[in-house]
Amino acid sequence: MRSVTKAYRPISWPTLGAGGDTGSWRVHRPVVNHELCTKCQFCWVYCPEAVIDRKKITIDYRYCKGCGVCAVECPTGAIAMEKEE
Amino acid sequence: MATSIKKLPEIEQVLSGNGACGGCPATMALRMVGKALGPNAIMLLTPACSVASMGMTPKLGYNWPCINITFASAGSSASGISHALEIMQEKGRIEGELPTVFSWVGDGGTYDIGFQALSAAAERNENIIHFCYNNEAYSNTGVQRSGATPRGTFTTTTPTGKRQPKKNMAHMMLEHNIPYVATATVAYPADLYDKVVKAKSIKGMKYIEILAPCYLGWQFDMPDTVQLSRMAVRSGAWLLWEAENGKISFSNPTAHFINGKKTPDQVNEYLMRQGRFSRLLQGPDAKERIAEIQGDVDREIAFMRERAKITI
Amino acid sequence: MKTAQVMMATGANAAALAVKSARVDVVPGYPITPQTSIMEAVAAMVENGELHARFIPVEGEHSVLAAAVAASAAGARVFTATSANGLLYMHEVLHMASGGRLPVVLCNVNRGIFAPWTLWADHQDSFSQRDTGWIQYHCSSNQEVFNTILQAFRVAEQINIPIMVNFDGFAISHCLMPLTVPAQEDIDRFLPPHQPEWRLDPNHPSSFSNVTMASEYAPFRQMLSDDIMAAIPLVKQAAQEYKDCTGMWDGDSIETYRLDDAEVVAFAVNSMAAELKLSVDILREQGIKAGLLRPRLYVPFPTEDIIQALPENAQVMVLDRNYNFGHPGGILAAELKSVLFGRRNDVIVKNRVMGIGGIDLTRRFMAEQILEMMDDKKGLL
Known part of the structure; x- marks a missing residue:
């Protein structure tokens, strides 16, 4: 990392999981009941983590922090928060 | 008509697995900003939660070129970048459409330590967008009072509740005679998106303030971020409006309160959902102090209603 | 050109x-x-x-x-x-x-x-x-x-x-x-x-x-x-x-003036160092072998160049236009002494603070100061 000729700056690059595998923070896991889901995309638009696929309404559990906003905002009650084991 | 949620662009500029808390209103809002601005933008951050969210060197949780700058400097540093890009384009050193230069700053970096530089940038009508994601306290350092903290709020530096009302920052920015000012909040993502799209199309200084209910600072349950945001608007504690070239127009549901078609909810329901007001609500003078807060809310609605009538 | x-x-x-x-x-x-x-x-x-x-x-x-x-x-x-x-x-x-x-x-x-x-x-x-x-x-x-x-x-x-x-x-x-x-x-x-x-x-x-x-x-x-x-x-x-x-030259990390055979070396920066060249001439006229060493760089401190340039057994008169609070003299003297220590024990460093708040520093005044410092057995060390 030494640099006398090529000055080195504190630079960072865009990376998924810049905060680590944040799914490990989860206490409750959102689970989608696809029979109740109307694909209104409210869960997708309110997800602070961008872990919901807006077409399939599936969740990337590697990074989902389990905040539960999607479950609260779902107008048909299609997302349940289940305790992580 | 607001853009429908299903028509919002696919692009994600906030990357999954960043360092923000669960239920963070700042990343929630920043996702909408990303959809409106697209990738051709340069982001400035002053010390705030969103710096913690972005991840540790050498990882970055946002998909823009970002620069962390000194706390007081959002207005001046954004001006520096904007001028640098323009002159480099004039001299042929960069090509194509110039990136949007935007600051993503908390209420501390906007209302308080950053106010001087921001005010000056507005007075110079710099071609930048200043976003204030307002969680009504210095949340990153563990919730201390700020100029945006409303009356009655418990913070670690107002242990018996703040005695003074918050500033009306968006209104102060309006009085700088800049081309665009808007307020928004996370419960109304399409409204936020549309306002950012509009801001992007306008040359000169743009100011957009986003109410960002922080469950840690406000002491409510993590899943209720959007609920609190919605309650703030429905009670009139947060007003949704925009002003193009000084002409104010209100967004729904605020517009209904302004034109008198609907009455806002009583503010005490909104207050009761938040632990930061619990000491006030349990105190012997709770009634008077809730009335004071209701008075602040009513006054702001009345003031903005009258201010909107001035169109010269 | x-x-x-x-x-x-x-x-x-x-x-x-x-x-x-x-x-x-x-x-x-x-x-x-x-x-x-x-x-x-x-x-x-x-x-x-x-x-x-x-x-x-x-x-x-x-x-x-x-x-x-x-x-x-x-x-x-x-x-x-x-x-x-x-x-x-x-x-x-x-x-x-x-x-x-x-x-x-x-x-x-x-x-x-x-x-x-x-x-x-x-x-x-x-x-x-x-x-x-x-x-x-x-x-x-x-x-x-x-x-x-x-x-x-x-x-x-x-x-x-x-x-x-x-x-x-x-x-x-x-x-x-x-x-x-x-x-x-x-x-x-x-x-x-x-x-x-x-x-x-x-x-x-x-x-x-x-x-x-x-x-x-x-x-x-x-x-x-x-x-x-x-x-x-x-x-x-x-x-x-x-x-x-x-075709122009102001020195590199340091600038020197009549330094080669100097026994008394004035050491200062900025405009007073330009004036000091004339003080050196005055002292030379009086038979004193004076010279000037002006650091053009302050950071990084041009340690090696100074150590090489100082003549043997020189008395270095550091004229500081600043205070090194908590110490008796100025900042430049402290810097110089720290780099000479253990490497040029032949050199004596003396120090005076002058010209504070824009007090005029003329060639004669500074020449007199250097003369006084030569007589001062203790200097301000």
Whole structure:
């Protein structure tokens, strides 16, 4: 990392999981009941983590922090928060 | 008509697995900003939660070129970048459409330590967008009072509740005679998106303030971020409006309160959902102090209603 | 070498003309006496089209440097100037510029520090910013101000470290002296366009200065320290090549005058060092073998060059225009003694503080001071 000729700056690059595998923070896991889901995309638009696929309404559990906003905002009650084991 | 949620662009500029808390209103809002601005933008951050969210060197949780700058400097540093890009384009050193230069700053970096530089940038009508994601306290350092903290709020530096009302920052920015000012909040993502799209199309200084209910600072349950945001608007504690070239127009549901078609909810329901007001609500003078807060809310609605009538 | 232009110019004008010659892109500015005339001159040149750049009239010095570092991060060549309390107001951002490796060039027109108010020159302002990670030049003439700004841009951009070019308020900034402005072609040969290897670029998104853990932070700081030391050969090379391109020479890391056989060496910076050449002549006329050693660089301190240049058994008279509070003398003497210790035990260092708040330092006064210091058996050690 030494640099006398090529000055080195504190630079960072865009990376998924810049905060680590944040799914490990989860206490409750959102689970989608696809029979109740109307694909209104409210869960997708309110997800602070961008872990919901807006077409399939599936969740990337590697990074989902389990905040539960999607479950609260779902107008048909299609997302349940289940305790992580 | 607001853009429908299903028509919002696919692009994600906030990357999954960043360092923000669960239920963070700042990343929630920043996702909408990303959809409106697209990738051709340069982001400035002053010390705030969103710096913690972005991840540790050498990882970055946002998909823009970002620069962390000194706390007081959002207005001046954004001006520096904007001028640098323009002159480099004039001299042929960069090509194509110039990136949007935007600051993503908390209420501390906007209302308080950053106010001087921001005010000056507005007075110079710099071609930048200043976003204030307002969680009504210095949340990153563990919730201390700020100029945006409303009356009655418990913070670690107002242990018996703040005695003074918050500033009306968006209104102060309006009085700088800049081309665009808007307020928004996370419960109304399409409204936020549309306002950012509009801001992007306008040359000169743009100011957009986003109410960002922080469950840690406000002491409510993590899943209720959007609920609190919605309650703030429905009670009139947060007003949704925009002003193009000084002409104010209100967004729904605020517009209904302004034109008198609907009455806002009583503010005490909104207050009761938040632990930061619990000491006030349990105190012997709770009634008077809730009335004071209701008075602040009513006054702001009345003031903005009258201010909107001035169109010269 | 093409035909140069010769004119009369103040130090402030010399600085502004150097900004033009360096083809600077962005200049944020805020007035403060005695620097104001630089900003006025730059603003006028931008306005009348002489200089194709952006002048940003911000609302304070903290914002001046905040705008400057951000413009530099966007890829522009950036200049600004300040004095005294303006420099102190920038203090936090000075650290950001160096830690962020942003090659801004800043002229600090030396002035005493408030309180109480003074308008005139001493060196407390620049010396008190020693530990901000900036390279610091100190200049002794209007011509040197012009030459040094161009050299500073070259070195700063080679090594990505910001550079402060210091010169005295009024004695330099407001005094007319002859100035040679080399032909633009010669300057362009010396100073290539700024092509940063990194900048804020949406085509290659990356971020600048996220939070670091100690394991990252410590190596960044070590590299900054190493790279500042590595600037000395680049400073010398820049001085030499500037001479090749323009024919002008102000010394490199140090400047010496009648030093080879000197028994008494005056040691000082800035305009007083120019005047000291005349004091040396006076002392020589009296049969005293006097000489001058002027550090042109203050950061990095030109240790090896000083150790090599000092004649054997010399008495070094350090004339400080600043206070080293908590110690009996000035800052320059403390710096010098720290580098001589254990390596040049033959040399005696004596020190006096003078010229504070702009007290006039004439050749006769300084010659007399040196004579008195020679008699002073204890000096101020």
